[in-house]
Amino acid sequence: LDWYILDGMSHRPLPATAHVVLGLASIRPTTGHELAAFSERSIGNFFPIARSQIYLELERLCRLGLLEVTEIAQERRPTKRVYEITRSGGDELRRWLDETPLEPERTRNLFLVRVFFGDRVSPDRLERTLDEYEALARTQCDRLTAVVERLDGRPEAALRRATALFGVRHAQATLDWAAEIRPIVQAARSARSGPG
Amino acid sequence: LDWYILDGMSHRPLPATAHVVLGLASIRPTTGHELAAFSERSIGNFFPIARSQIYLELERLCRLGLLEVTEIAQERRPTKRVYEITRSGGDELRRWLDETPLEPERTRNLFLVRVFFGDRVSPDRLERTLDEYEALARTQCDRLTAVVERLDGRPEAALRRATALFGVRHAQATLDWAAEIRPIVQAARSARSGPG
DNA sequence: TTTGACATGTAAGCCGTTACATGATTTA
DNA sequence: TAAATCATGTAACGGCTTACATGTCAAA
Numbered sequence: 001l002d003w004y005i006l007d008g009m010s011h012r013p014l015p016a017t018a019h020v021v022l023g024l025a026s027i028r029p030t031t032g033h034e035l036a037a038f039s040e041r042s043i044g045n046f047f048p049i050a051r052s053q054i055y056l057e058l059e060r061l062c063r064l065g066l067l068e069v070t071e072i073a074q075e076r077r078p079t080k081r082v083y084e085i086t087r088s089g090g091d092e093l094r095r096w097l098d099e100t101p102l103e104p105e106r107t108r109n110l111f112l113v114r115v116f117f118g119d120r121v122s123p124d125r126l127e128r129t130l131d132e133y134e135a136l137a138r139t140q141c142d143r144l145t146a147v148v149e150r151l152d153g154r155p156e157a158a159l160r161r162a163t164a165l166f167g168v169r170h171a172q173a174t175l176d177w178a179a180e181i182r183p184i185v186q187a188a189r190s191a192r193s194g195p196g
Numbered sequence: 197l198d199w200y201i202l203d204g205m206s207h208r209p210l211p212a213t214a215h216v217v218l219g220l221a222s223i224r225p226t227t228g229h230e231l232a233a234f235s236e237r238s239i240g241n242f243f244p245i246a247r248s249q250i251y252l253e254l255e256r257l258c259r260l261g262l263l264e265v266t267e268i269a270q271e272r273r274p275t276k277r278v279y280e281i282t283r284s285g286g287d288e289l290r291r292w293l294d295e296t297p298l299e300p301e302r303t304r305n306l307f308l309v310r311v312f313f314g315d316r317v318s319p320d321r322l323e324r325t326l327d328e329y330e331a332l333a334r335t336q337c338d339r340l341t342a343v344v345e346r347l348d349g350r351p352e353a354a355l356r357r358a359t360a361l362f363g364v365r366h367a368q369a370t371l372d373w374a375a376e377i378r379p380i381v382q383a384a385r386s387a388r389s390g391p392g
Numbered sequence: 393t394t395t396g397a398c399a400t401g402t403a404a405g406c407c408g409t410t411a412c413a414t415g416a417t418t419t420a
Numbered sequence: 421t422a423a424a425t426c427a428t429g430t431a432a433c434g435g436c437t438t439a440c441a442t443g444t445c446a447a448a
Contacts, residue, residue, distance in 0.1 A: 015435070016306055023313050033399050046308040050437060055401060076444060078399045097310060097317045102328050104336070107303045110212055112242040112362060114293060117219050118355040121293050132298050140300070158384075159314040162377045166308060166370075173369035180365075181358045188354075211407070229427050246409055251429060272416060274427045 014064075019096045020047055021057040022085065025067055026093055029084040032058055042160070045144070045167060058083050066092055123189035130185055134178045141171035210260075215292045216243055217253040218262055218281065222289055225266075225280040228254055238356070241340070241363060254279050262288055319385035326381055330374045337367035 020043065024035050035058070036051045049057075058081075061067040066089035072080040085093070111133045118126045144167040151161035216239060220231050231254070232247045245253075254277075257263040262285035268276040281289070307329045314322045340363040347357035 012434085016304075016309070017435080020309055023309075023316075026316075031399075032401085033397090037397090043309065043312055044302075046303075046305040048302040048304070052401080052438085053436060056436095059401095074399090078401095078443075080399070093313075094316055097313055098321060102307060102310070102325060102332070104332050105305060105307070106240075106244040107242075107305075108212075108244070109242040109301060109303075111298060111301070112359045113212070113216055113219075113239065114298070115355050115359050115362075116239055116242075117289075117293055120219075120222075120290055125294060129298060136298070136300050158380050159311050162380060163308045163311050165377065166311075166373050169369045169373045169376075170366055173365045174362075177362050177365045181361065184354050184358060208406085213407080227427075228429085229425090233425095248410085248429075249408060252408095270427090274415080276427075 014060075014096075016047075017049055017053060018057045018061060019093065020049065021054055022061055022066055022089055022093050023097075025058070025061070025083050026085040026090065029070075029082050031080050031082055035083075046163060061089065065089070118185075119188075123185065123191075127182075127185050127189060130178055130182065134175060137171045137174040137178070141168055141175065144168045144171065210256075210292075212243075213245055213249060214253045214257060215289065216245065217250055218257055218285055218289050219293075221254070221257070221263055221279050222281040222286065225278050227276050227278055231279075242359060257285065261285070314381075315384075319381065319387075323378075323381050323385060326374055326378065330371060333367045333370040333374070337364055337371065340364045340367065 021035070021039075024030075024039055024043065030038070032051075032055045036049075036054050039049055039054065058067065058069075062069050062083070066086060067083045068086050070082045070084070072082055074080060111129070114121075114126070114129050118129075121129075144164045147164040148161055148168060151157040151164065154161070217231070217235075220226075220235055220239065223234075226234070228247075228251045232245075232250050235245055235250065254263065254265075258265050258279070261282060263279045264282050266278045266280070268278055270276055307325070310317075310322070310325050314325075317325075340360045343360040344357055344364060347353040347360065350357070
């Protein structure tokens with residue numbers, strides 16, 4: 001059942017994912033395949049969407065009249081479905097960006113769960129977990145720093161650059177924090193392996 | 197159907213949520229109500245769990261023999277169900293902490309989506325969004341700083357303190373980043389409202 | 393010859409949230 | 421008298437992930 005289409009007042013708001021797909025499709029007419037690839041290397045850094053989900057959302061947005069689809073037959077390839085944003089789609093996107101209040105996000109971090117229960121594993125194991133997380137942060141930091149540098153000096157990309165910079169700063173915060181708490185983890189290790 | 201109990205090899209691993217509930221219940225025997233409250237103010241800062249989900253997980257962990265339940269009749273209150281971790285529950289918890297590999301977490305941030313699509317709203321609106329996010333970060337920072345200070349000088353709480361410190365450092369990173377990109381947002385505003 | 397890009401989907405099913413449902417006791 | 425605490429759950433449902441399914445073409 002499609003509540004969204006049966007009821008003009010739309011009690012149940014579209015999920016954020018739908019609006020993000022709408023936003024991506026608003027940049028230029030695009031296929032699901034193409035949109036998935038673009039999503040993955042741009043907004044996917046802070047709002048990943050499964051490929052299969054993208055196809056579902058594109059279809060739903062069509063049913064709602066927020067996107068229009070044009071089938072384009074191709075030689076030697078499956079028929080493309082090119083989605084383009086409609087007037088009402090543009091309205092809905094702007095309305096969503098403008099009116100939806102920001103809520104504090106309660107995001108899950110399994111690494112911190114490991115730290116929380118850190119005394120249930122060996123001190124060595126805990127330190128290895130910290131090493132791993134540090135390595136992930138370093139990789140992330142390098143990757144996003146490259147993105148930031150690529151967008152340097154391109155005024156029209158300033159906001160996209162800002163989102164990448166956010167990731168860089170947070171990765172750096174993780175690295176600083178890891179250095180800060182490492183002594184604690186190491187103290188636990190030497191306490192057990194030391195002269196007792 | 198309960199795949200977990202029908203198949204000793206347990207193809208489908210228990211979700212992280214179940215393990216976190218198991219971990220919380222391992223601290224001391226507790227009721228669902230009590231565990232939910234404790235979860236909310238401790239691990240909930242980086243791994244929130246809905247209260248209703250906690251009741252479901254406690255039941256499942258019982259069916260799997262990882263927890264044991266004791267019903268305690270009370271005067272003037274509903275019968276309590278006190279859950280206590282079993283030997284095999286302790287084993288499973290340690291196994292999970294020890295063996296489950298850390299994966300890079302792709303967490304969603306709707307604020308960054310707003311920044312990404314920042315040129316679709318008015319410069320004023322974008323700056324207000326930045327203001328809001330900054331305020332949230334400041335609140336978060338203050339709240340977690342208080343937690344860190346409360347745990348200062350308590351060696352047995354060093355790891356819990358570390359998880360709170362992680363939140364503090366990240367909130368600070370957000371505040372620094374906000375200050376860093378504010379000029380960009382303001383430039384967009386003056387560009388439109390300025391002499392043109 | 394094999395990998396990767398192009399191209400689109402369906403099926404299954406747990407996870408998790410929100411709302412609902414109930415009721416006594418204590419405190420402000 | 422209203423709100424907070426204690427205390428336990430069910431119902432409904434969408435969201436999202438994982439796996440499955442299929443096939444061509446170009447490049448290494």
